[in-house]
Amino acid sequence: MMQLLDHAWVAIIAPVLAAGAIAVVGHRAKSFAPVLALVGALTTLAVAMAGVTALFQADPHGVGPIADGGWEWFKVGGTALRLLWALDGLAAWMLLVVGVVAAAVVVFSTGYLAGDGGWVRYFALVSLFTGSMNLLVLADSLTALFIGWELVGACSFLLIGHWFERPSAARAAMKAFLTTRVGDIGLLVAIAALWSACGSDSFAEVFDKLPSLPSPTVNVVALGLAIGAMGKSAQFPLHAWLPDAMEGPTPVSALIHAATMVASGVYLGVRVWPVFEVSAPARDLLLVTGVVSALGAALIATLQRDIKKVLAYSTISQLGFMFAALGAKAPVAAFFHLVTHAAFKGLLFLTSGSVIHGSGTQDLHEMRGLRRDMPLTFGAWVVGALALSGIPPLAGFFSKDAVLDSVWNHAPLAGGVLFVASALTALYMARATRLAFFGVSGADTHVHESGPSMLLPLAALGSAALVAGLAGGPVARAIGHDSEPLVPAVALIALGMAAVSSVAGWSMAPDPQADLAHQRSLGRFGVALANAFWWDRLVERSIVAPAVGVSRVLWAWGDRLAVDGLVHGIARLTESAASALRSLHRGDAQVYATTMAAAVALMLAATVWLGR
Amino acid sequence: MNAVFVACALFAIGLYGVLVRRDLIAILASVEVMIGAPLLLLVALGARLDGGAAVESIGLLLLVLAAAEAAVGLALLVLVARVVRTTRADELVEVGER
DSSP states (O other): OHHHHHTTTHHHHHHHHHHHHHHHHTTTOTTHHHHHHHHHHHHHHHHHHHHHHHHHHSOTTOOSOSEEEEEEEEEETTEEEEEEEEEOHHHHHHHHHHHHHHHHHHHHHHHHTTTOTTHHHHHHHHHHHHHHHHHHHHBOBHHHHHHHHHHHHHHHHHHHGGGTTSHHHHHHHHHHHHHHHHHHHHHHHHHHHHHHHHSOOBHHHHHHHGGGSOHHHHHHHHHHHHHHHHHHTTOTTSOTHHHHGGGSOHHHHHIIIIISTTTHHHHHHHHTHHHHHTOHHHHHHHHHHHHHHHHHHHHHHTTOOBHHHHHHHHHHHHHHHHHHHHHTTOHHHHHHHHHHHHHHHHHHHHHHHHHHHHHSOOBTTTOOOHHHHOHHHHHHHHHHHHHHHTOTTSHHHHHHHHHHHHHHHHOHHHHHHHHHHHHHHHHHHHHHHHHHHSSOOOSOOOOOOOOHHHHHHHHHHHHHHHHGGGGHHHHHHHTTOOOOOOOHHHHHHHHHHHHHHHHHHHHHOSSHHHHHHHHHHTTHHHHHHHTGGGHHHHHIIIIIHHHHHHHHHIIIIIIIIIIHHHHHHHHHHHHHHHHHHHGGGSSOHHHHHHHHHHHHHHHHHHHHHHTO | OHHHHHHHHHHHHHHHHHHHOOBHHHHHHHHHHHHHHHHHHHHHHHHHSTTTHHHHHHHHHHHHHHHHHHHHHHHHHHHHHHHHSOOBGGGOOTTSOO
16 A cells, blocks of 8 residues: 555546547547546545545654655756645545545446537546646645646636537636636746745745745735635636536536535645745635625525526535635635535535436426435435535534634634525525425426436435545544534534524425515515626626727737738738749740840859959 | 951850740751851961861861751751741740740
8 A cells, every 4th residue: 555655646647648548549439438537536536545544544643745756847947847746634635535526427427428429528538637636636846736727727628618519618618717817827926926935846845935935925925826716716706607617517517616626726725824824914815705705605596596506606605615714724624624515515516417317407497396206316415405504414514613613713703704604505405405306396207317327426425425524533633733623502503593594495485486486575686696796797897898809909900910911911022022033934945045144144244353 | 356256246146146036947047156156266266376277177077066966956946846836936835834
């Protein structure tokens, strides 16, 4: 096993190689594609298991890496660009999350995407994503982290646009790419500042030099990192791409846009925690954006009709909880919630995939009484919904308690808002559950339970969601802290609020008509919620339209006039010079002879003239 | 010295004919005029030198060669005229653009 740990980088290489192999042989042997992808995911899982096992055997407070290594990529002058990797407690747990969800998603996809035209491309990209995510997780230098960070973004773009022939999917992919790009600029600035200030891109060396840096530098770095994390994790004001990203296949939403990639913002926060620890402004930014996202997205989720949009806003909201915990100096609570959230949100997304596959619709108002036709899917959904709502003994209860407690103690106002957001979580899940699974089922007879390839992953993630609450202690120790005991007062208040609001959510939507009537009774506020506070329209008018206008001017004057003019001008010059010269080469022997005679005469004249 | 001037004039007149006349027969005739220039120079040179008979005999040899060359040129011309039905140089532009 130590052998595997010393070569933990295979978790990066194996899925990438699998992706290449799928791309090469996939079209010849279609059933081979998911097998190869699964091999990549299981390699990740094996490395993660070995790492976590080693953690349990090791000294409980050992923060150092279990194994590390790296390569020098290239050298410019005296500065080496290094790709370093390290498997420490944090990386091991994150790898476990990636491995479990990736394996479940690959198996689920064989059922969900059966007969899809993009089958080979899909599995190649999922495998490439797994490898890139592992690079991000195992990275021990800023360079390696950034490469992984950008690769997962690219895979996300490609997988959101899986059905690119649909204009809405192509637009959503573009929107996700451009919005996260805004955050990536923050990350790039932070990396550049950190590197130039410390003269090294290795995390350990950077953290060593951190105390000697001037405070403005540290703040710039921390704010840049925070903005990068916000873009990746779809936090306000860079959140609008995530609901649109639901245009991608549902298993992709489970893997990338619920469990792993969107959580990498939080992972980054924990990874570079020493930077945030010394920068109060950046922590305040994380807290504010987290609280705003948690409450705003939870409110919006209460009135969404698309089952995947409900889950997407719920993801923004839950990531907001994690950001608030980071802002409240509680990286342990944030990471614990990341782990449990990956389990139950991955489960919920796969369940919604099963629902969409079985019922043929994403609209909650068109699903009725699915629990009779899809009992197993219903069971998985209930486990996920209870875990998300924070009902004990499921996973969400423990991690949310840790988050609420730490934020409440840090800033009571923010804590209070999070309590409300937490209660709203229970409300929108109760509403969605009743609309989709209860009530009188329609005359539709085509609704069917999904096959074993889709139910098996649900069972796996469902059991993870059941027991992930136990991971609190080990996760805390893995990143070098003591586990925090459950706070009964916080837990009881949160539980009480969840119970009350789930009853409210339940009674809100006995049937679609009542749901619509309820929305109308909210008046303008209801319209605002259903339209996600018109954020898209605001961005469209204030940022997209001016940017398009400026681009048009640049295109007309800069590109078409200057650049194209230059290119065409050179072409025309060449052409006219050529046609002038061509008249000498018409094949008329006498023209050749005249030219020759003239040249000889010139040479003679020159000899006589110069030879005097 | 007069012979040199006459030779230069002969060469220039011949060259002008080669460059300007379009008919292949005329061009061939012009070439013959050009060949006359060095012949004249050889003969004039032979008259001035001691033992110039050798030089003059080279001139005689060249005269025969020029006659042979004219015969070969005419033969080629007849072949060309048979194939393309023209003896005009500006119509013989097969290799170029038309």
